[in-house]
Amino acid sequence: MTADHRHDLPRMAAACGERTGLVYVCNPNNPTGTIVTRDDLGPFLGRVPKTALVLVDEAYHHFVEDARYASAFEWVGKIPNLLVVRTFSKIYGLAGMRLGYGVGTLETIEAMRRHRIWSNTNASVLEAALASLEDAGHVPRYRRAINETRRWLCAELDKDGRAHIPSEANFVMIDVGSDVEPVIGALRERHLLVGRKFPSLPTWLRVSIGTPEEMKTFLAGLRAVLPRLEIRTA
Numbered sequence: 424m425t426a427d428h429r430h431d432l433p434r435m436a437a438a439c440g441e442r443t444g445l446v447y448v449c450n451p452n453n454p455t456g457t458i459v460t461r462d463d464l465g466p467f468l469g470r471v472p473k474t475a476l477v478l479v480d481e482a483y484h485h486f487v488e489d490a491r492y493a494s495a496f497e498w499v500g501k502i503p504n505l506l507v508v509r510t511f512s513k514i515y516g517l518a519g520m521r522l523g524y525g526v527g528t529l530e531t532i533e534a535m536r537r538h539r540i541w542s543n544t545n546a547s548v549l550e551a552a553l554a555s556l557e558d559a560g561h562v563p564r565y566r567r568a569i570n571e572t573r574r575w576l577c578a579e580l581d582k583d584g585r586a587h588i589p590s591e592a593n594f595v596m597i598d599v600g601s602d603v604e605p606v607i608g609a610l611r612e613r614h615l616l617v618g619r620k621f622p623s624l625p626t627w628l629r630v631s632i633g634t635p636e637e638m639k640t641f642l643a644g645l646r647a648v649l650p651r652l653e654i655r656t657a
C-alpha cells in the first residue's frame with residue numbers, strides 16, 4: 424500500500440513474475456475505502472503478465488463518487504486475464520445471501536465453471552437479487568444517503584482533530600491513536616458494534632455507515648470512550 428493507503432499498483436506489477444497466479448485489486452479497497460484511479464488501473468492491467476489472473480473486486484463500486492474512478496468492466500474483453508467481481512451484499516443489502524457474479528473472458532469463466540457446485544445459490548436469493556435490480560431508484564438513493572452520512576461523520580471527526588482515511592465506500596477508517604482492540608471492546612459495552620481490528624492497521628477503527636441517527640449514537644459513544652481510554656492509559 425502507498426502512504427495514503429491505496430494499492431501501490433506499480434510495486435504490485437513489479438513484484439509479478441512467471442510464478443504469480445493471482446493478483447488481487449479491491450476497488451474501492453476494504454478496509455481503507457480508498458480507490459485506484461482509472462489512469463493508474465489501465466497501465467497496471469497491461470503490465471501484469473498474462474499468465475496471472477487479475478481479480479478486481481468491486482464489492483463497493485456503487486458507493487463511489489470520485490470522477491477519477493472507473494470500473495474495470497471497461498477492460499473486460501481487452502485484457503484477457505481480467506476477472507471483475509461484484510456482490511449483492513453491499514449496496515443491495517443482501518449480506519449473508521452469498522450472491523455475487525464475475526465478468527471475464529469465456530476461458531476464465533469456463534475454468535471457474537469446473538469448480539462450481541450444483542447448488543451454488545437458491546431460488547429465494549435469486550428472487551431477492553432480481554427485485555434489487557428492478558428497483559431502479561435504489562442505487563442512487565442509497566449511495567446519496569450513505570455518502571451524505573459518511574461526510575457528516577467525517578466533518579465531525581475533523582472537528583475533533585481525529586484522522587480518518589478519505590473513503591469512497593460505506594465505511595470509514597478512523598485513527599484512534601492507540602491499539603484499537605480496547606476501543607472496540609469499550610464500544611461493544613455500549614452496544615456499538617464496529618469492524619474488527621485489521622492487523623496491518625492496528626490503531627485504526629473501521630466503522631460502517633448506517634442511518635444518521637445510528638451514526639450520531641456511534642459518534643457520541645466514540646467521544647465518550649476515547650477520552651476515557653486515554654485517561655486510563657495515562
Ligand SMILES: Cc1ncc(COP(=O)(O)O)c(C=O)c1O
Nearest residue numbers: 449453480482510512521522523
Ligand atoms: C471486498 C469484499 N468483497 C466481497 C465481499 C463479500 O461478498 P459476499 O457477501 O458476496 O461473499 C466483501 C464483504 O465483506 C468485501 O468486503
